[in-house]
Amino acid sequence: MAANATTNPSQLLPLELVDKCIGSRIHIVMKSDKEIVGTLLGFDDFVSILLKVKSHQKEEELLN
8 A cells, every 4th residue: 555655646745746756847837927947956844946947048038
């Protein structure tokens, strides 16, 4: 049964799910509807996250 909990995301605790996503590409939608895409490198106890982000957008697109 424990093996099933590690493969079924609906049975994981929220922090376990975030931990399993380390190294994965994630999409974050901000309250202002801006979207950040990057690779999750890590997080802390407050779920502050560390992302590796590559951006190919023009500077004026980033400011809007």
